[in-house]
């Protein structure tokens with residue numbers, strides 16, 4: 001007799017031991033039959049067990065899980081705040097959009113800010129606004145400002161030394177400033193390609209290189225690149241922008257590997273659309289301003305939310321973060337897993353965009 005059969009069939013009284021079965025079978029059969037219950041007793045017992053589990057076990061277990069999760073989130077939030085409290089954080093492109101919101105969020109978290117941009121007046125206005133704002137439980141600091149044009153290679157070294165003079169060192173550099181582009185490759189002047197690359201790639205690279213030796217000496221620092229989902233996939237009529245962001249991704253990935261030995265962190269953040277002035281400020285094929293708030297940009301995420309995600313990503317020392325909705329995130333995977341299909345979709349998007357422009 002297979003012991004499994006014994007256990008399966010006995011409770012239903014479908015089996016009794018035969019003369020050829022060993023003695024222990026008969027004994028076990030006897031014991032189990034004695035303990036068999038009528039269906040009413042069984043359902044009562046089942047109900048009691050369920051009552052016990054739901055009233056005494058599941059609820060505390062659930063509450064315990066929720067409590068543990070909340071504690072984990074609270075610890076994460078505290079760690080994130082502690083990471084930037086009193087840290088010297090440099091933000092480029094602080095006069096508008098995501099840069100300005102990062103300035104507000106990092107200031108409220110207690111960071112010592114150096115706000116960078118081209119417009120001295122706008123920077124000063126933001127600095128005054130932040131200096132006047134107080135967060136009850138955090139000590140805040142009056143920000144410094146440094147004015148320079150990232151697209152001017154001659155301005156970077158001077159700007160870097162002014163930045164270092166503000167607080168004596170830099171803990172976090174957020175390369176946020178950027179410019180977008182709209183146009184067909186065939187119509188675009190090489191000067192426009194260069195301008196976009198200077199602002200989005202060569203400027204941030206030069207600034208990072210200028211501040212890096214001081215970080216290496218202190219064996220401390222965090223370099224952040226605000227790239228774009230277009231640093232991972234290329235959309236038609238955005239060639240210069242996508243190229244500059246792909247280059248950004250590549251450069252900062254190399255940097256991460258090279259400076260890990262000096263305890264320096266590198267985070268590349270790739271947002272999807274954000275509701276800022278990026279498309280309004282975009283440059284076109286002939287170098288003029290695009291001046292249109294694209295529907296995609298208008299429907300993008302709020303820059304405040306994205307700034308909070310940037311702070312969270314830094315606190316967790318994330319290396320590569322995509323901050324996008326489902327569709328753009330899926331497009332990144334499609335580009336890797338089914339490139340043929342992805343390229344066909346992009347070609348059809350290009351045809352549609354061209355048609356809608358000419359209609």
Ligand SMILES: NC(=O)c1ccc[n+]([C@@H]2O[C@H](COP(=O)([O-])OP(=O)(O)OC[C@H]3O[C@@H](n4cnc5c(N)ncnc54)[C@H](OP(=O)(O)O)[C@@H]3O)[C@@H](O)[C@H]2O)c1
Nearest residue numbers: 093095096097098118150151177178228273274276277278
């Ligand atoms: N908005 C989006 O949908 C989106 C999506 C993904 C990634 N991003 C990235 O997010 C970053 C911030 O852009 P945003 O959306 O906040 O756009 P934004 O509102 O147009 O802000 C761009 C900032 O960059 C500064 N800037 C531009 N050219 C500069 C230069 N030559 N030198 C110094 N500063 C310069 C601008 O300063 P001025 O005020 O002097 O022009 C402004 O402060 C960019 O790197 C962008 O590529 C944006």
